[in-house]
Amino acid sequence: MTAKVNRQWRLAARPVGLIKESDFKLTEQPVPEPGEGEVLVRNLYLSLDPTNRGWCERDTYMPAVKIGDVMRGGTIGVVEQSRNPRFQEGAVVQGLLGWQDYAISDGTGLTALPHNESIPLTAYLGLFGHIGLSAYFGLLDIGKPKAGETLVVSAAAGAVGSLVGQIGKIKGCRVVGIAGGEEKGRWITGELGFDAAIDYKAEPVLDGLKKHCPDGVDVYFENVGGKILDAVLSVINIKARVVLCGLISQYNATEPQPGPYNFGNILIRRARVEGFIVTDYMNRAQEAIADLAKWLAEGKIKYRIDVVEGIEQAPLALNKLFDGSNKGKLIVKF
Amino acid sequence: MTAKVNRQWRLAARPVGLIKESDFKLTEQPVPEPGEGEVLVRNLYLSLDPTNRGWCERDTYMPAVKIGDVMRGGTIGVVEQSRNPRFQEGAVVQGLLGWQDYAISDGTGLTALPHNESIPLTAYLGLFGHIGLSAYFGLLDIGKPKAGETLVVSAAAGAVGSLVGQIGKIKGCRVVGIAGGEEKGRWITGELGFDAAIDYKAEPVLDGLKKHCPDGVDVYFENVGGKILDAVLSVINIKARVVLCGLISQYNATEPQPGPYNFGNILIRRARVEGFIVTDYMNRAQEAIADLAKWLAEGKIKYRIDVVEGIEQAPLALNKLFDGSNKGKLIVKF
Numbered sequence: 001m002t003a004k005v006n007r008q009w010r011l012a013a014r015p016v017g018l019i020k021e022s023d024f025k026l027t028e029q030p031v032p033e034p035g036e037g038e039v040l041v042r043n044l045y046l047s048l049d050p051t052n053r054g055w056c057e058r059d060t061y062m063p064a065v066k067i068g069d070v071m072r073g074g075t076i077g078v079v080e081q082s083r084n085p086r087f088q089e090g091a092v093v094q095g096l097l098g099w100q101d102y103a104i105s106d107g108t109g110l111t112a113l114p115h116n117e118s119i120p121l122t123a124y125l126g127l128f129g130h131i132g133l134s135a136y137f138g139l140l141d142i143g144k145p146k147a148g149e150t151l152v153v154s155a156a157a158g159a160v161g162s163l164v165g166q167i168g169k170i171k172g173c174r175v176v177g178i179a180g181g182e183e184k185g186r187w188i189t190g191e192l193g194f195d196a197a198i199d200y201k202a203e204p205v206l207d208g209l210k211k212h213c214p215d216g217v218d219v220y221f222e223n224v225g226g227k228i229l230d231a232v233l234s235v236i237n238i239k240a241r242v243v244l245c246g247l248i249s250q251y252n253a254t255e256p257q258p259g260p261y262n263f264g265n266i267l268i269r270r271a272r273v274e275g276f277i278v279t280d281y282m283n284r285a286q287e288a289i290a291d292l293a294k295w296l297a298e299g300k301i302k303y304r305i306d307v308v309e310g311i312e313q314a315p316l317a318l319n320k321l322f323d324g325s326n327k328g329k330l331i332v333k334f
Numbered sequence: 335m336t337a338k339v340n341r342q343w344r345l346a347a348r349p350v351g352l353i354k355e356s357d358f359k360l361t362e363q364p365v366p367e368p369g370e371g372e373v374l375v376r377n378l379y380l381s382l383d384p385t386n387r388g389w390c391e392r393d394t395y396m397p398a399v400k401i402g403d404v405m406r407g408g409t410i411g412v413v414e415q416s417r418n419p420r421f422q423e424g425a426v427v428q429g430l431l432g433w434q435d436y437a438i439s440d441g442t443g444l445t446a447l448p449h450n451e452s453i454p455l456t457a458y459l460g461l462f463g464h465i466g467l468s469a470y471f472g473l474l475d476i477g478k479p480k481a482g483e484t485l486v487v488s489a490a491a492g493a494v495g496s497l498v499g500q501i502g503k504i505k506g507c508r509v510v511g512i513a514g515g516e517e518k519g520r521w522i523t524g525e526l527g528f529d530a531a532i533d534y535k536a537e538p539v540l541d542g543l544k545k546h547c548p549d550g551v552d553v554y555f556e557n558v559g560g561k562i563l564d565a566v567l568s569v570i571n572i573k574a575r576v577v578l579c580g581l582i583s584q585y586n587a588t589e590p591q592p593g594p595y596n597f598g599n600i601l602i603r604r605a606r607v608e609g610f611i612v613t614d615y616m617n618r619a620q621e622a623i624a625d626l627a628k629w630l631a632e633g634k635i636k637y638r639i640d641v642v643e644g645i646e647q648a649p650l651a652l653n654k655l656f657d658g659s660n661k662g663k664l665i666v667k668f
Contacts, residue, residue, distance in 0.1 A: 060602050225597070244601040259593025263559070267578040267609035268394050275601035 006031045008070045009099035009314055015056050017252050018322060023056065024071065024099075024315040031102045039087045039110070041077040041095075041103050046314060046332040047125040049074070050223075050321050053251040061277045071099040071314075074130065076113070076121050087112060094124055099314050101334060126159055126329035127296065127303050128289050134245055134278040135163035136288040140171075141281070142243045142274050143219040147172030150213050152232055155223035156197065157184035158321075159303070159329035160245060163292075164221045165194045166301050173219070176212045178205060178228060180324045187327075191302055205231040216240075225249045226257070233262035236269050244275040252322055304328030340365045342404045343433035343648055349390050351586050352656060357390065358405065358433075358649040365436045373421045373444070375411040375429075375437050380648060380666040381459040383408070384557075384655050387585040395611045405433040405648075408464065410447070410455050421446060428458055433648050435668060460493060460663040461630065461637050462623050468579055468612040469497035470622040474505075475615070476577045476608050477553040481506030484547050486566055489557035490531065491518035492655075493637070493663035494579060498555045499528045500635050507553070510546045512539060512562060514658045521661075525636055539565040550574075559583045560591070567596035570603050578609040586656055638662030 005028040012025040034040045054060045055072050065072050075097040082089050084107050095110040097103035113124055126132065138160075145151050151168040155161040156177025165188060168175040177188045178198045185197030198208030205228050209217065216237035222229055225247030236242070250257045266273055281288070295301040306328045308317045313332060320326040339362040346359040368374045388394045389406050399406050409431040416423050418441050429444040431437035447458055460466065472494075479485050485502040489495040490511025499522060502509040511522045512532045519531030532542030539562050543551065550571035556563055559581030570576070584591045600607055615622070629635040640662045642651045647666060654660040 061604075247598055247601060250598065256595045257597075258595055259597030261590045261592055263591075263593030263597075264581055264584060266607060267581060268611070270395075270609050270611055270614060272609075273600060273607040275604045275606075277602070277604055280604060 004031065005029065006100055006102040007311060008101075009311070011056060011065045011067055011069060011071055013067065014064075015053070015252075017254050018319045019053070019056070019315050021315060026312065032104050034081050034083050034104055037084050038104050038106050039079050039084050039093075040081040041075075041093055041097055041105060041110075042080050043075040043077040043097055043101060043103065043311075043334050044092075045076045045122055045125055045334065046099060046311065047074040047129070048308075048314065048318050048321065048330040048332060049130070050246050050248045050251060052318055053322070061279070072096055073099045073314075074125065075103070076124055077103070092121065094129070099311065101311065122305050122307070122329070122331055125331055126305060127163070127292055127301070130278045131159045131329055132163060132292045133281055133285055133288045134160045134276075135167060136292060137278065137281040137284070138243045138245050138276055139164050139167050139219070139221055142276050143221060143241050145171050145173050145219045148174075149218035150174045150176065150215055150237075151219045151221065152176045152178065152209070152213065152217050153221040153223070154178045154228050154232075155246070155248065156188050156194065157327065158223060161221070161223055162188060162192060162303060162328070163301065166192055166295075168219075169193050170295060170300055174213075174215075176209070178208070178224075184327070200228065206234060209235050219243070221245060223248060230260045230262050233260050233265045233271075236265060236271050238269050238271075240269055240271040242266075242271060242273040244273060248322060306330045308332045310334075338365065339363065340434055340436040341645060342435075343645070345390060345399045345401055345403060345405055347401065348398075349387070349586075351588050352653045353387070353390070353649050355649060360646065366438050368415050368417050368438055371418050372438050372440050373413050373418050373427075374415040375409075375427055375431055375439060375444075376414050377409040377411040377431055377435060377437065377645075377668050378426075379410045379456055379459055379668065380433060380645065381408040381463070382642075382648065382652050382655065382664040382666060383464070384580050384582045384585060386652055387656070395613070406430055407433045407648075408459065409437070410458055411437070426455065428463070433645065435645065456639050456641070456663070456665055459665055460639060461497070461626055461635070464612045465493045465663055466497060466626045467615055467619055467622050468494045468610075469501060470626060471612065471615040471618070472577045472579045472610055473498050473501050473553070473555055476610050477555060477575050479505050479507050479553045482508075483552035484508045484510065484549055484571075485553045485555065486510045486512065486543070486547065486551050487555040487557070488512045488562050488566075489580070489582065490522050490528065491661065492557060495555070495557055496522060496526060496637060496662070497635065500526055500629075502553075503527050504629060504634055508547075508549075510543070512542070512558075518661070534562065540568060543569050553577070555579060557582060564594045564596050567594050567599045567605075570599060570605050572603050572605075574603055574605040576600075576605060576607040578607060582656060640664045642666045644668075 015023040079091045092113045151173040153164045157179040165175045180201045188194040196212035220242045223246040226249035349357040413425045426447045485507040487498045491513040499509045510530045511528045514535045522528040530546035554576045557580040560583035
């Protein structure tokens, strides 16, 4: 790596609707020197996630990124210089190091990744990272599916949704995925083993639910919100659990969005709707990783990644998470 | 009692908005004779509850009352004739015996009330009935308040809400009630010991919440829905619990009502929203009644009833539950 400059994507404006190129500004700076206790990391991979859209606009479970600041983002990188005894030069690390070629870190929130030839680094941004943990803890800890129950998952061909459905199958559920387009439906019912797919672009979701969930819905893993949530709420069973992982249909909204019109069904069906944020589960990561690694080795879990080449693509690539065009975990390769 | 006729309120039309007199029809029939295994009950008291409005219009957790049928309602009455060995003549019983002077029952769902001079019969339609159980199990089983937490309750001067707040105080919570009008606020903060009242008629609920819940809201006991729910969702703490007991702001709506605009906060705050129906807890009634009776004897719980005289008043009296005019548990005395 011979770059002498550090390219940084800085937030230039609060986006309205989908990201525009003018919402970010690519600046160049000299590569910084680490101070005492710090490391210099060269980023290799950047994770793009729906939650990034919220970070650009408003305080959520984290404060909004400030205008002019380097965009927040989860990355994997290699330690190029170290003045921190916890991290050796050459170590591969993971952290919130931002949309930039190089980052300085004092080690806070930085994790050294284990050396394991059989695990590609990108897996730490997916199956063994926040994606796998979201699917695992969201489904098992919040959704508490029981064998024989019907599990519905939205954005079912997405990074999290595709794992949720496969874990649901491992746990003995009937699994129905909602995803847009025939190709996604074929993938989740074919390679991933879902029992059925509902193509929201081809038929009303409620029709699909009535067809494929003859016994109603016991667990709904929600990534989308809006009309899809409304449709599912109309067919939930008594004591159903709705796991709120994401509401991507709303992240680009330019005006306040109503909650589900079938909200009253939560009461009538004595259902539970519960939100979670994966960062709350980081101290239990090893639990999830142990199971996920075992299932991966047994061939019970498959995943795919969608790699975008070049950090210059990052801002507009984020929109792929909202227009239905990405297939698998979205990652930018530096 | 010399009545030879049985007056019966029959549902005449599905109500649109608030109840109109023409939605019901008062018919007269001869008092029926009980068959083998049946009892004839003369009703003494009828409970009016917000859920009755739903029964008139649509299937909920129970099927809608059919047009032409006697209106469903919880009553207390006295057994006038018995051909069922479980019930003696003169016994006081409780059941869903409907809006009528006399009812025939085969004993299904009928409970003989204990003789206890110190407990007024009306208490079985309130504190020791579905009202007390809703407050007790809804708050303790679903809300799980911890000492030191902030509990907010809407319709706080209502039958359920007023008990919820008092149980919250017994459990060591800071309790803030939302109720309309100065008199209700004085009652809940004075006689009932709530820490604060928010008069939604006098100030925006959000302003009141910010003033009276400096540490945010940990448990919200919801009876109302709509704008009040939205205001509370905007100030819930991480891991807050929202107990859905009722959504009375919506029961008279004539078009679909949006869910809360702040629905996304359930995710961001990792909150839990859970509905319940008191009928699910009937097998645990004695747990609740034992505690409630103890607290009543200790002077820690107070309640009031709002008695309407004469069954002919029943249909329009139901509207009192939605226009804010009732004070305490609403009961019709035959």
